[in-house]
Amino acid sequence: MSEMDALNPNNAGKNEDDIIDTSKKLRVGIIGTGWIAGSHIIEYKKMPDVEIIAGADLIPGKAEAFFKANGIEGARCYPSHKELLDNEDLDAVSVCTYNAQHAPCAIYALEKGVNVLLEKPMCVTIEEAAEIVKAEKASGKVLSIGFQPRFDANMKLIKQICESGTLGKIYYIQTGGGRRRGIPTPFGTTFIEKETGGIGALGDIGCYSLDMVLNAIGYPKPLTVSGYKSSFFGNSPKYFTSEGKPAHYAKLFGVDDFAAAFVRLEGDIILDFRIAWAMNLDTPGDTIIMGTNGSLRIPSTECWNGSVGGPMKLYTDIEGLGVETEIPIIDETWQKGLFYQKIRSFLDAVKNGGSAPVPSSQIIYNQAIIDGIAKSALAGKEIDVEIPCLE
Ligand SMILES: NC(=O)c1ccc[n+]([C@@H]2O[C@H](COP(=O)([O-])OP(=O)(O)OC[C@H]3O[C@@H](n4cnc5c(N)ncnc54)[C@H](O)[C@@H]3O)[C@@H](O)[C@H]2O)c1
Numbered sequence: 001m002s003e004m005d006a007l008n009p010n011n012a013g014k015n016e017d018d019i020i021d022t023s024k025k026l027r028v029g030i031i032g033t034g035w036i037a038g039s040h041i042i043e044y045k046k047m048p049d050v051e052i053i054a055g056a057d058l059i060p061g062k063a064e065a066f067f068k069a070n071g072i073e074g075a076r077c078y079p080s081h082k083e084l085l086d087n088e089d090l091d092a093v094s095v096c097t098y099n100a101q102h103a104p105c106a107i108y109a110l111e112k113g114v115n116v117l118l119e120k121p122m123c124v125t126i127e128e129a130a131e132i133v134k135a136e137k138a139s140g141k142v143l144s145i146g147f148q149p150r151f152d153a154n155m156k157l158i159k160q161i162c163e164s165g166t167l168g169k170i171y172y173i174q175t176g177g178g179r180r181r182g183i184p185t186p187f188g189t190t191f192i193e194k195e196t197g198g199i200g201a202l203g204d205i206g207c208y209s210l211d212m213v214l215n216a217i218g219y220p221k222p223l224t225v226s227g228y229k230s231s232f233f234g235n236s237p238k239y240f241t242s243e244g245k246p247a248h249y250a251k252l253f254g255v256d257d258f259a260a261a262f263v264r265l266e267g268d269i270i271l272d273f274r275i276a277w278a279m280n281l282d283t284p285g286d287t288i289i290m291g292t293n294g295s296l297r298i299p300s301t302e303c304w305n306g307s308v309g310g311p312m313k314l315y316t317d318i319e320g321l322g323v324e325t326e327i328p329i330i331d332e333t334w335q336k337g338l339f340y341q342k343i344r345s346f347l348d349a350v351k352n353g354g355s356a357p358v359p360s361s362q363i364i365y366n367q368a369i370i371d372g373i374a375k376s377a378l379a380g381k382e383i384d385v386e387i388p389c390l391e
Contacts, residue, residue, distance in 0.1 A: 167291025178276030194254030
């Protein structure tokens with residue numbers, strides 16, 4: 001429910017589902033029926049204005065089993081995104097494939113005139129991101145990228161603090177985080193193989209920590225990147241998982257498990273970034289946002305997936321006195337979940353002709369930094385950030 005809807009006296013006592021206009025049902029498809037598709041379908045099932053029409057997966061029988069497990073009868077199943085989009089008349093799709101298939105699926109859907117909710121990270125390279133934006137512009141459809149932490153009240157507060165001017169001019173940001181042992185292989189190896197994941201920790205959790213701070217400060221354009229990446233843990237036959245079991249996937253590991261960068265942003269802002277799926281350390285540091293009038297410390301979490309690890313601290317100066325204010329974590333467990341809000345806000349934009357809740361015009365900069373880190377690491381020197389669709 002929007003804030004305006006909630007304030008409308010006619011809506012008093014009603015919950016959101018009573019207010020959703022169900023006169024037209026949105027015809028939805030799911031591309032890629034793996035792990036995260038499960039979180040999408042749970043939320044779609046809660047929406048009274050959604051009909052789940054069809055799904056696709058490259059693995060034979062996977063889409064059928066997925067719909068059966070989720071109690072959806074009559075959904076048609078296809079062997080890839082192409083057959084699905086060629087044969088169905090859909091309003092929207094969730095693209096829930098592994099990273100390397102984000103671009104082909106999103107582009108094909110947009111070309112077919114279908115609105116797209118694309119899982120994070122946007123894709124693998126900046127060239128792919130530019131092609132996605134080109135298809136989005138040509139289609140006039142809604143493309144929203146799946147950054148659900150955007151809907152978290154703590155994340156909104158970080159943005160409010162930055163925008164309020166309390167920090168003064170923001171000139172330096174440190175962000176990132178990671179896990180001591182946490183190379184993700186939830187149900188297979190699609191995150192860690194080059195052909196499927198494309199990028200490792202850098203894209204998987206790095207994109208969240210970049211979004212947290214860049215969104216807070218209005219997504220300034222990245223100008224240069226000096227990046228580093230490595231894969232000492234994933235490539236080691238001696239890597240043990242967090243459960244203490246030998247991992248046995250060193251030969252398959254084809255992405256980064258650690259990345260770091262020094263990024264210059266428009267507006268004379270420095271971004272110092274580091275992210276790890278595995279390291280011999282508890283955390284590579286909290287997120288800090290430093291300004292001329294104050295600074296904000298945002299504690300890192302143990303696994304870094306886009307949340308706040310503890311009460312934040314605001315450091316200000318009052319008449320020469322250093323003051324520290326603790327900002328308690330906002331507990332939102334009473335509210336509908338972040339995934340619900342990410343999907344609902346996308347569907348509302350589709351229905352009302354609104355703009356994407358998490359637009360590509362911002363996330364293209366997120367992808368440009370990720371891509372810049374990969375390219376700079378390969379070149380072994382600082383590089384200028386080039387964004388093909390903006391050149
Ligand atoms: N937002 C979040 O909280 C969150 C959490 C986990 C994963 N993700 C993202 O979701 C994506 C998928 O992750 P996952 O863990 O579900 O992976 P997964 O490997 O479990 O599932 C991906 C599925 O997509 C299928 N697929 C690939 N290309 C396809 C195509 N062209 N047509 C049809 N099916 C295709 C694969 O066969 C596989 O079954 C990743 O990009 C990941 O970063 C997001």
